[in-house]
Amino acid sequence: MTRYLRLWTEILGVSWRHARGLTTTVFGIEVGLVAGNIGIALALRAAVDGLVAGDVPAAVTAAVVAAVASTTVLLLNRLHGLIGLFLIVERVGMVLEQRLLEDIAALERIEHLERSDYLDRLTVLRYAPKRIVGGMWNAVRACFTMLQLALTLLLLGSVSPWLLVLLVLAAAPLWCDRAGRKIESHAEISTAEAFRLQRHLFDVATDAAAGKEIRTSQAGHRVAQLQAAAFHEATVGRYSARVRAAWLRAAGWTVFVAGFIACLGIVARQAAAGTATPGDVVLVVTLTINLQQTVQTAVSQLATTMNAGLFLDPYLWLRAYLQQERSARRGDLPPPERLTTGIRLDRVGFSYPGAAEPVLADVDVLLPAGSVVALVGEFGSGKSTLVKLLSRFYEPSLGRITIDGTDLRDIQTEQWRRRTSAAYQDFGRYPQMTFAEAVGLGDIRRLDDVDAVGRAIDAADAQGIVRRLPAGAATRLSPLYGGVDLSEGQWQKTALARASMRTDPLLFMLDEPTASLDAPSEHAIFQRYMQRARQLAARNGAITLVVSHRLSTVAGADLVLVLHRGRLVEQGTHDQLMAAGGRYSELFGLQARAYRLRRP
Known part of the structure; x- marks a missing residue:
């Protein structure tokens, strides 16, 4: 509860800073609603008592006050729906959403993107900031509603103290509703994985790229079955939780309604005995109607607030995780301006969370400054994982990586990444952007x-793509955004051009840079990037690391590293490894024979 209150206070502060006028207006509306609703009942009592006493001016004045108060309450309720539940929630929700996305994007590592607990909460948190803001403002309104409820009970108590029991009985539906929300919250998180899976399968089934394979293999029925099974698992868990919560809420309301009827009976008996004035009778009737509506409104508002509570625990968990990750940053040294020794992998080992076996084990090698290093091996041998370690997406589980003798952990991550450049195997696509962007x-x-982008396009041999685009480099990269789609090879060339934007990297990494390209394009790319590697080496001692399973393309590297099942089994030049007759020589021979067999 303390964490929730701190979060509400923080969101209220954000509302005040970013929507001060709206925030002031909402609080003014709430005060006016409380005063107006109580004023209606008091004015009606005064009008009736005035008529009974024969004081017509007083009765007319009270009636006018009641009418004005009724009109004001109606108007304020309309304004609250527009201002409180739309404008302020939209504006402040956008601020929180932007902050959350910026915090997530600023995380140094990507381990969380492969953690089910993180992804489960992220699934729940989609669109959560606006709902959390809405919940906070519903909580504010609930506080004013409870104030109105307390004033209503105080006035009723002046007629019959027994009605004060209703304040205690009102706790029953509130407690039951809170218990029901906890059940629903638990179900939301426990079924998030199944919900995410069914949504993914639905996207696969309706995706144009996957659609070709699904239709050719006639796997559509199977994909639909899997999607339906995952949807059923998610729906059954959530439906069962909602049924249990509904029974709890019904029990709470039953307790309150029974007490409410008993108290009304007492008031009716007192009125019949003549111990109340006609105005008191009208006051009791008016407040009784308002009381029922006020309690129902309070419970509804608290229910809406607690519905936002479904997102509070995941939201607070994520914020705590973000804070933990930020506080874990320890590097504050700058990277060297120029590499003189190189990058040392000192008995490096790494295991993914929950994995039974390490992906890398006891990798010990020096990547010399100014060299072109080729990293080869079969699929799953740990090549891409090593690239992620050098990018500081992960920290080694064992050993360390040093840059000219300085532990990479001690180098400020953002500055290190400014001195690295990479084209990753799973490169990003940005369909909402132009090609130049x-x-x-x-x-x-x-x-x-424009000049820097043009040089990067030339470096990746991507001028042909630009020439074929209808608006050149200003073309958006998706038909959904008024542009055109790119082929897989064109996307890869775009990624290679993006990796060429930086002119002074200390480490230039190409992870399977030509996997989607044809042989002529592959040959042209490697010629260009070997030339670029030599230029970078002469400029600042940069290391170019090329990861490839096509051994013929990396034969010109200064150093070839061979990984097998996460271990470095061979290292040397192409000629040295071929002469040694080991694993590299075996793999090279297999690929050469396969290529000869494929030739017409």
């Missing part, structure tokens, strides 16, 4: 530098 992202500081 998708390339310029490689160096965000020069995103709008």
Whole structure:
């Protein structure tokens, strides 16, 4: 509860800073509603008593006050729906959503993107910021409603103290509703994985790219079955939780209604005995109607607030995780301006969370400054994982990585990444951007530098793509955004161009850079990037790391590293490894024979 209150206070502060006028207006509306509703009952009592006493002016004045108060309450309720539940929630929700996305994007590591507990909560948190803000404002309104309820009971108590029991009985539906929300919250999280799976399968079934394979293999029925099974698992769990919660809420309301009827009976008996004035009778009737509506409104508002509570625990968990990750940053040293020794992998080992076996084990090697290093091996041998460690997406489980003798952990991550550049195997696609923007992202500081983007496009041999685009480099990369789609090979060339934006990296990594390209394009790309590697090496001692399963393309590297099942089994030049007759020689021979067999 303390964490919730701190979060409500924080959101209220955000509302005040970013929507001060709206915030003031909402509080003014709430005060006016409380005063108006109580004023209606008091004015009606005064009007009736005035008529009974023969004081017509007083009765007319009270009636006018009641009419004005009724009109004001109606108007304020209309305004509250527009201002409180739409404008302020939209504005402040957008602020929180932007902050959350910026915090997630600023995380140094990507381990969380492969953690089910993180993804489960992220699934629940989709659109959560606006719902949390809405819940906070519903809580504010519930506080004013409870104030109105307390004043109503105080006035009723002045006629019959027995009605004060209703304040205690009102706790029953509130407690039961809170218990029901906890049941629903638990179900939301426990079924999030199944819900995410069914949504993914639905996207696969309706995706144009996957659709070709599904239709050719006639697997549509099976995909639909899997999607339906996952949807059923998610729905059954959530439906069962909602049924149990509904029974709890019904029990709470039963307790309150029974007490409410008993108290009304007492008031009716006192009125019949003549111990109350006619005005008191009208007051009791008016407040009784308002009391029922007020309690129902209070419970509804608290229910809406607690519905937002479904998102509070995942939201607070995520914030705590983000804070933990930020506090774990320890590096504050700058990277060297120029590499003189190189990058040392000192008995590096790494295991993914929950994995039975390590992906890398006891990798010990020096990547010399100014060299072109080829990293080869079969699929699953740990090549891409090593690239992620060098990018600081993960920390080694064992050993360390040093840059000219300085532990990479001690180097400030953001500065290190400014001195690295990479084209990853699972490269990003940015369909909402233009081609120039998708390339310029490689160096965000020069995103709008037309000359720099043009040079990067030339480096990746991607001029042909630009010439074929209807609006050149200004073409958006998706038909959904008024542009055109790219082929897999064209997307890969875009990624290569993006990796070429930085002109002074200390480490330039190409992870399977030509996997989607044809042989002529692959040959042209490697010629260009070997030339680029030599230029970078002469400029600042940069290391170019090329990861490839096509051994013929990396034969010109200064150093070839061979990984097998996460271990470094061979290292040397192409000629040295071929002469040694080991695993590299065996793999090279297998690929050469396969290529000869494929030739016409």
